[in-house]
Amino acid sequence: MEEMRAVEAAETMGGKRQRPQQQEQEQELEQELEQELEQEQEQAERTAETATTREPDQPRKKKRKRPKKTAAGASVPLQGWRPLTSQKEARKVTSKFHDLTRQLEQLDEGPANAQTKAERAKVQAQLDNLGGRKRYQEASMLLTSLNKSSSKWVFQNITRLGMRPARGEPLLRVLEVGAINTQLLSCPWLDVMAIDLKSRNPAIKELDFFDVSVKEPARFDVICNAMVVNCVPTETARGDMLVRCARLLKVDGLFCLVLPLRCVGAPSKSAMSRMLECLGLSVVHTSESPKIAFFAARKTRPCWHLSSGDDACPSTRLNAIKLRAQDASFTVRFSPQTLSDLCCCEKD
Secondary structure (H helix, E strand, O other): HHHHHHHHHHHHHHHHHHHHHHHHHHHHHHHHHHHHHHHHHHHHHHHHHHHHHOOOOOOOOOOOOOOOOOOOOOOOOOOOOOOOHHHHHHHHHHHHHHHHHHHOOOHHHHHHHHHHHHHHHHHHHHHHHHOOOHHHHHHHHHHHHOOOOOHHHHHHHHOOOOOOOOOOOOOOOEEEEEEOOOOOOOOOOOOEEEEOOOOOOOOOOOHHHHOOOOOOOOOEEEEEOOOOHHOOOHHHHHHHHHHHHHEEEEEEEEEEEEEOOOOHHHHHHHHHHHHHHOOOOEEEEEOOOEEEEEEEEOOOOOOHHHEOEEEOHHHOOOEEEEEEEEOOOEEEEEOHHHHHHOOOOOOO
């Protein structure tokens, strides 16, 4: 019994001696594992830094939206300006332009003092920042090219008035002022002379309307003037343009005039009709969309001097017309000199 107890005691003492040794070995293993993990982590970080330095992450490029396709001859953007691509944006430009030009007209009608001069310079600076008349023209042309309502208005009135030629009859001669698409040019029963200041289409002749000869007898069956008069910078030049249109149109010919509704609202339609009547153009149809006003008139007499019961020139009866629509104004003034020079009573 004593020998067995001695053996057990010896084993117990040996186990106690072995436990500290095992613990030390386990601690050493744990330290080695921690060191290896730290080294692997450091290596991974160095690798990531190297990869970032060599091949920096590039942000994803946003896909550029393609501009909406417009009709042939859509407006070309001004240099240094982002091109207009939407009707909403173009309408903002036209609305702002009318607001600013209205303010300038009101300031010009007021007293000429230092305060008025300063306010006018401020409004003019806003107009320049908008892009001025050129930006307005770009917006107007975009709206017309996307809408195509002007050509529809011409076709509707030609048909409504029974002017469409039958098979074998001569084509209708048409002058399209400020053409920006080929809707009229593509019509097989129209002989169209399409002009624009800066043509974007080879079928449209690059020509200033004021350079069109008016010495020849009236030679057009139809004249389309869509969103052009409102782009003419001065009130006298606007009047000259309408006088020239009347001079170039044949008797019983059709004159289609399209203007922004902000220039000619419902209260001013009668004033516009009277103004055209003074030039021998009798309004037969009118229409409007939320943004555009349409007029269709027929030439009833060879010259404006031959108004019924009154031989006086329109300049003596209606020198200037100020059309007001909502909060905008639009003025047309006739030049007595132009009316005299283009009179055709003795020439036709």
